[in-house]
Amino acid sequence: MAAVVGTREPRRPVVVAVLTLGVAACCFAAGRLGLLRQLVVEGAVFTPIWPPTGVAVASLLIFGIRAWLGIALGALLVILSLTSLTSLRPADLGIVAGSTAAPVCAYLMLRRIGFRIELDRLRDGLALVFLGALVGMMISATVGVGILVLTGKLAADDFWPVWLAWWVGDAMGVLIVTPALLLLYGARWPPDLTRWKEAVALVLVACVLLPFATRSEISLLFLVYPLLIWAALRFQHAGSVLCALFASVMATVAATDGVGPFARMSHVEVMFKLQAFNGSMALTALILSAVITEQRNTRHSVELACQELMEVLEHLTAGNPPPRPLPMHDDDGVPRRKRAP
Structure with a gap:
């Protein structure tokens, strides 16, 4: 709920x-x-x-x-x-x-x-x-x-x-x-470990890519966004939020140290560049993961409706009264999970 x-x-x-x-x-x-x-x-x-x-x-x-x-x-x-x-x-x-x-x-x-x-x-x-x-x-x-x-x-x-x-x-x-x-x-505990291999791969890539992108003298901050998209598509909020948090920490450390893409800048220029990066990255992570989660919930609702429609058709074909359909959503609007056959 x-x-x-x-x-x-x-x-x-x-x-x-x-x-x-x-x-x-x-x-x-x-x-x-x-x-x-x-x-x-x-x-x-x-x-x-x-x-x-x-x-x-x-x-x-x-x-x-x-x-x-x-x-x-x-x-x-x-x-x-x-x-x-x-x-x-x-x-x-x-x-x-x-x-x-x-x-x-x-x-x-x-x-x-x-x-x-x-x-x-x-x-x-x-x-x-x-x-x-x-x-x-x-x-x-x-x-x-x-x-x-x-x-x-x-x-x-x-x-x-x-x-x-x-x-x-x-x-x-x-x-x-x-x-x-x-x-x-x-x-929730215990966590879902069905894609643990991909999760480990994502963590390893993040640990290598993010420090390199935020501390390289070449401006490579844009490399963070494909990583955010991967995390959001495969792990929704859990992936995108944690990835954005780690990227923001690494970028802030690089900015305050004056290294990488923040080298040879005034304090005002560092502030604008850092906050533009942090803001756009956090916005991307939140919105993208929310859209993906909402689409998954909609798909579950459609699957549940199709399943109940099939049950109604089966009962009508057999000459029995159709079963009372279950609501597709909980009282607070969250789609119910698809029932096991």
Whole structure:
């Protein structure tokens, strides 16, 4: 059965406390991980991919609105790890508020349109891209950069370049990290090993091709896309999302090191090239895998309808009343699997 966002909200105080601490710990760990790779734009330091936004949106989609407190606590812990409790200022609390409001607003918009965390429909992939990432993360970028300008830490003329870097970094966290966490949450055990040989081959090719493409002085980033298509066609979300995550990490490492296709570029040029690559790759992975999954579900529905039609014809030919047909979809619209003969 497909899960619609907002249906798994813990109710007991102890569970809420554990959930809050768990989300805060994950957001803090993701923030420290994101700070390992940084770029400088107009004197402001930013991360090309900010993983806490992806963790925050995924937590809200899985656990519901009560995860907001853990998100705020995680953002506060990240700031405290860079400064100290005594040097904490009201401006820092404003940044925490913006970092919390952005994923919450993204979650509310996704919930409004009936987003499903399985990402098995094209509309879900498009919603996560445009509502969850591009629109929702405008809030954190506007609040954060606005506070920097108001407090005098950033010149007003530098507002838009820094805003763009902040916004794209937060959006990339949603586009790359959130699908991977949703995939991990919905994974079934034991996994399907019917195509394990092809999966091993895909992993080996990715481990060789992606480091070469992202660190070669010749611009070979386009080689990532055939790999994404292979992963999406054969393994749907599991293949395309993990492949996109690995490719984004390798490209970010190469960009911050200033090697490969990012060599001899200014920081602004590196930012634009890296984020254009990450954004187009994540969009391709999400949309392509969603389309393939939706087409497979449609095919299963057609096969089920044909099977039931054959049963009706057999009963009519034998002179018996036709059996009552089963619905082709569950209550939430997911096609039923074809029954075994």
